[in-house]
Structures are given as structure tokens and as C-alpha cells.
Amino acid sequence: MDASSVRIRFTLNGQPRSAEFPADTTALKLIRDVLKLKGTKEGCGIGECGACTVIVDGKAVNSCLMLAAQLDGRTVQTIEGLGSPEALHPLQEAFVKEHAVQCGFCTPGLLMSTKALLDINPAPTRAEISKAIAGNLCRCTGYRHIFASIEDAAHTRKEQT
């Protein structure tokens, strides 16, 4: 309450941005409500579900647990920076092709966790994938098609039994 205003400069999806907001604003609120990027979702608000995952300086983070002020001077990627319906990123392509999307509410967060993983580890093992996405809950798919998509994108996919 009565939070004084904060002004930050950062890089968002490759573009320099500045923003001004009350100091108690979370990164998620900044992204969704101030910058109006609605692809990042809120599922729980307490860092349990991973729907709000974005990439900050190469690391996947829960944006609901981070203050927007902490983004000052940093590089942020959200789902809007990945690809468009007409020109999908290969990872998005793989999620579509492998039917990894059902309700889709966890999908942006999952894609960001996966992107952060593949950027530093282009050929992860199944265990490494599992570790990277264990914080992204999905209630629809049972994760099978999600693993298949990630392995497909990383070209490490083995034939399913």
C-alpha cells in the first residue's frame, strides 16, 4: 500500500523498454496488467504451478514471485517473444505437431521453461527435461506429449513404445 513509484529500464523480447509502476508490483503484474502481454498466465500466485514462467537473463523464473523492480537492467523473454501463429518457433512447432497442448493454460510457462533449458543444453536427457519442467504443472496431458515435443525439438526423441 502507498507504494512509491519505481521506474525501470530493461529489455523485453529483444526491445528496450521502460516502465513505471508502484514498488510492490510483481513482475507478473507488470507483464500482464501494465504491459498488457496476456500470454503469461497466473495459476496460483505463489510459485507452485509455473504458469507464469518467463525467462530472465536466461533463467526460467516464476514471475509471480519476483518484483517488477528486480527486472531493472535485465533481459526478459515472454511467450510473445517466441514466435507468432504464422511463424512459430521450432519449439512451438513441436508442441503443435506432437499434440502437447490441451487446455493450453500451462503451455506458455512450459515453453519458457523448455526454452531456457534448450538454450543452455540443446540435447537434454529425459531426466534433465523432467528437472527443468517439474515446476510447470499440467492437469490435462499427463506430460507424455510434452516430453515428446521437447525431445522432438531437441532431436533427442526416441521412438515411443
Added chain:
Amino acid sequence: MTGAHQAIGKSIERVGAREKVTGRARYSADIELGAPLVLKALRSGRPHAEILAINTEKALRIKGVAAVFTAMDIPGKNLTGIILKDQPILMGDKVRSIADPVALVAAETETTAEQALKAIEVDYRDLPPVFDPEKAMAEDAPKVHAKGNVMVSRTIRRGDVGSAFTRCKSIIEKTYRTTFIEHNTIEPDAGAGFVDSDGTLVIYASTQNPHYDHKDVVTLLGLADEKVRIIQAATGGGFGSKLDLNVQGFIGLALYHLRRPVRYVYTREEAYLGTAKRHPLSMRMKTGADENGRLLAMQATIICDTGAYASYGPAVANRAPVHATGPYAIENVDIRSYGVYTNNPFCGAMRGFGTPQIAFAHESQIDLHALDLGLDPLAMRMLNAHRVGSTTATGQVFSASVGIGDCLRAIQPHYDEARKGWTAAPAAPYKKRGVGIGAMWYGIGNTGVQNPSTARVEMDRDGSVTLFTGCADIGQGSSTVLSQIAAEILGLAPQAVRLVTADTKFTTNAGATSASRQTYISGNAVKQAAEQLADVLKTEAMNKLRVAKSALMFDGGCALVIGQPDQCVSFAELAKRIKSKGASLSWQGYFDPETVPLDPQTGQGVPYATYAFAAQLALVTVDVLTGEVAVERVVAAHDVGKAIHPESVIGQICGGVAMGLGFALMEEFEPGKTLSMKDYHIPTCADMPEVVPIIVESPEPSGPFGAKGVGEPALIPTAPAILNAIADALGVRLYALPANLERVLAASIAAGHFKPAP
């Protein structure tokens, strides 16, 4: 058969997938309506109390508070509910659970709305609460509703259980219990609305049933049908929870009075508190089998705790007894089921409507008989499994599409291998391995009541086709499947079929996305509509091409003569010709499955036109020192009639196994204690076993291209299979879910596995 189809049986790109992977899909919380007011409900926080007075003056004086509504402000009928109208959206005289809303605030910001909630003063007089449904059934129990606490009851009686039990060699009688379960859709409930230029209240919502929402909102507000329009926004999962009127009534009420945009986005905490749960069931079950293992009799008493309101409780209290025998022919049954009001959170639909709970009981019983009689559990299931010609507990005789035998046969090699190799191989010290089977049947659609679907297929003058369906795709993929069905009939690529879905202004009622009914019921309605259009097109093509209708086919937007593709006419030309003759290019389809209502005394009748079947095998490792259960592998065979989109069927199976695993091992919602996602655990990717999905296709003659359904069946056999595997590993059985660390460890100690190293 598959070869003959061009769109059916193909795992095409799912409708909406591109929008979802790019973050462009608009869920309710994403909809921008220009400075909307924020809505928030004040919930009672007490389980049972009379409301003496509500004072909103202080709240109204807060700057930024636009309005505070109470039950007095509802212009129409303040009672909602899909089956029984017993749930006010704002409580007027009393509250029946801690979640009951008593006032609704509309404010400029979230913070102001929260301040206003704190400033509302409510005077209550507490009433004695009742939380145990068995106690609630007593004559002198506090009455949750004036009409009494037994909301519904159902009896299913057939044959003579008394004399049948005397012929049984093995008789098992046990009581099984399950808990409240939270759907935990990843999207919390949300909605938004505005008043259109013609005065229509337009409500976007995360919903499984826009036409039901519409009916209850117009009744609530006392408005004409055309004055309310419900549009399903992209919906982040449902599993039954979004069948109730969650935010839609609140948004309608605020729009009615304030005439300006509003939004209501539940926090996860409010979604936990304020929406339906899976019914906890207590199931006392007595079954008997002869020396060969043939089941002869079942006696059961089922008590379903529906909490404060009915919601889909009557459906649960009816479906559980109908499915109590499992997919087995038992000639003598006497089953009683009760749906009971308590002061617990209200329980409603959740994936399976009581069937996941009752399957835990019947699948435990059959394993206990097998052990008792020295029989193999899989062989005993084969022996008793329904087949064409067998009779169900409600007296229905199967005439086709009974795939339970095929499902059991499909898991047999995996079962044999697990028994021979896997369980026999040495496990690590303190670890025990077990193998378990779960089988199920599931009636598609509502139980012995009408549940029709409608659809419209329309051709424009340019020959393009639009499918209008009220069916809400909540992520399961109905839009994709329905477009495949229309495309198959019209010889089009499914992507060429434009879709208008789940908007009450432009689509007619398809019924709820529930009971695994959309592929079968709405699929048939779409097929019928498309077939009528196809017939009109062929009639016109016949005029033009001068051949018999039977010599015509469709391909790529043309009608052509089979074997002479150069003899063709485009849909665009046909459309123009048909239009110029004053004939219609817009056709409505309608389908209602053929059922016979259950007799009120005996429960005899035909509750469903068709059933899905499934069998799953679970391989588990139990740590006898910690109680930890690792599910290593699940083989899941599902008879879906026909897989219209095989990868979506596999997606349902794997998602069902995940939800079933949560139900089996970790999920338990404790009213008043489970407040946020910190307190409730659903499976992560690290909890998942290897899943081997097997699609079994035993075609249903009345289904579209033979299809039935899979949404709920996917989940039902998993928990029974895991629980039977734990019993196999430990040599003792659990009779209550979930099989959490505490319960499994207690069982391990009771079985003598917990002991110091020699």
C-alpha cells in the same frame, strides 16, 4: 475401415493449438474491456448460520466502491443448479457452508474491493453444523435444507441376493472411503462482461456449458432470453468444476445494475474455496462368488456427501450405483445409494461422477475374491466380464460394442511379463514390487435422462462451410473432432470447416461438456446436419451431372462422379444453384441417445445407449520403510469405439492416468485446511510412470463412425490398479484413499515389513 476415411482416424493439428502456443488465445482473465470494475464476493467463513442482518454502509462509503449487492438486489429467482435449484448465488436467510457468498462488491481496483469486503458487517446466529453424511441422515440431525438432508436416493434391485449368497464359496464384505478432491484446473475460474449497444448483457466465461449458464442467468435476472449472451472464452480445463455457475451469475448481476464492464477473476484460493469438489463416498460392499470365481451377488450401500448444495450430486448418487458392479455380469444385486446434504463445501461433477470412487470398491473386491479362491485376478475378470448378450444390473442387455474382453486381452501379455519377469526380479532392499489391475465401464451421457445435442452446418454462396456448435471445447479437443466429422461427410479438409462454437447468440444447445458425451452425442448431431447438407448438394449435383446420387462423391470442395473425377461441379456452383431455387444451405442436426428412465423402485431401465470400457495395469514399487509408492508403468487399454483423433485419445488416456495417480496417492482436499496450492499436490512430470496407451476399437453402431467417448474412462481404472498393486506388493490392502505415505507406511508396519536389518 480407417483407409476408407479421409478425415476420421487422423491426428490432425488441433484447433486453437497455434493460438495457445503463442500466448494469443484469450482466456477470460485476458479479455480487455476498458476499465472494468472488479468484482469480489464476501464468503461466510462459517459452516451453518442464520443471517440476521447485512450492513453495507461502511463499504459503500469507501472511495472507488461502485456497489455492494446482496440477495435483496437479485431481480429474478435467486436459485441456481443444473439438476435441483437449491443454490442461491448470494445467501439471503442462511449460510450452509464456509464458502457461501453473502455479498458482492464492485469496485475500481482489487485493493478497494478487498477493503470493501472487510467493511461489510454481517450479523449471524450460528446453527449446529453437520459434517458427517451418515450423521446427517439421522432424524434429529441439523437440517441443511428445509426439505431434509437426504437429497436423493436410488435403489437398484435385480434377482435374489439372499439366496445367491448361500450358493457362494467366497463372500467378501468391506467398506471403502474416498475424500474430497479438487479439480485444480490450471486456469482458476474467471469471467468478464459488458452491456452491448442493444442492451444485451454479454458475459465471457470459463465454462463447460454456456447454454446452461444462459438459462440460469436469465432466470436469476428475470430477463428475456435474448437479453443475455454467454460466450465461452478459451477455457483452461474443466474436469466438471466449470459446469456450475461460478462467476457468471455475479457478472450478470453487476451488469444488470451497473451497465458497465466488469470482471471477476478468482484467485487460486477462491477457486479452492468457492467451487465444487469431488464427492467423498463411503461404500459398503458385499459380494459373493462361486468356486469357479463367477460373481453371483452384490449388496452395497453407497453414501455420497454432496455438501451444502446439489450441483451434480444427484448425477453422482445415480451413476455410482449403476456402475457398482463394474464391467461384470452379476445376476443378483441389491444396491442402495444416497446423496446427502452436509455443511461441507458443495460437491459436484468431477471426471467420472462417482465412478472413479465406486471402481476402487469393485476392483478391490474382485482381487479379494481372487485371493480367497486362489484364482488369477485377470482370469477372474475375464470370466465375469460383460459381453454381447449379457445383462447389466439395471436389466440392460448388450447388443454391441462391449470391448472389456478386448481391453483385458490387450493388457494380458504385459501382465504375464510383469508377473514372470518384473515382480520376480529382486528389488532393492526395503522395496517391494507389486502388479495390479483396474477395469471399468462407463455409460456415455446422462443417466436415463434426455441429454440431446444440436448443431448446424451451413454453406455460404462461395461454397465454404461453417459448423455452428454450442459445444464447449475446454481443452479435450471437441472442436477438432467435430470439424473432422463434418469434414468427413463433406469431403473437405477439416481445416476448411469454419467453426463458431459455444456462443449462445450464434449456436444452439449442445448440452454440457461432461459425461464423456460430446464425441458421441454432439458428434452425431454434427454428422446428421452435415449429412443433410450433403444430401442437398448431391441432389443438385445429380441435376447437373446426370448420374445417380450413389455414383457421386465429394472431394476438395467439389461433387464428382466416382471413377470420373473430371465429371465434377464445385460447391460454390452448387450453392448458387441451390440458393436460387430457394432451398436451404443451413441444416440443423439433432441427436439424443436412446435410453429408458430407471424405475424408481427397482432401478431397472436403460440408463445409457452405449458404454466405454477399459482395463489398466499398474506396476509399483513400495518403499516399506517410508511408505513411498513409485508407479513405474501403467498399461492402459481403452475401448473408445473408434478413435476419431487417435493422439487426442492418447492425450486423454495419459492425462487420465495422471489424475488417477493423484487420486490414488496424493490428493486430499480438507475443507478449511486446504487453502492454496501449497496445501494440495497434483502430479508433476516427475511423478509420472511410463504410460503405454492401447486404443481398442469395438465400434458402436449408434456412434459417429463407431465412436463412443474416453474423457472420464481415462481416469477411472488408474487408482484401482495402483491400489491393487500396492496390496500385491505389501500383502495388505488399503480401504481408504489416498494411499499417502502415512497410510502405506502403517500398512507396511502392519504387514511386518518394517523391521531392522538382520
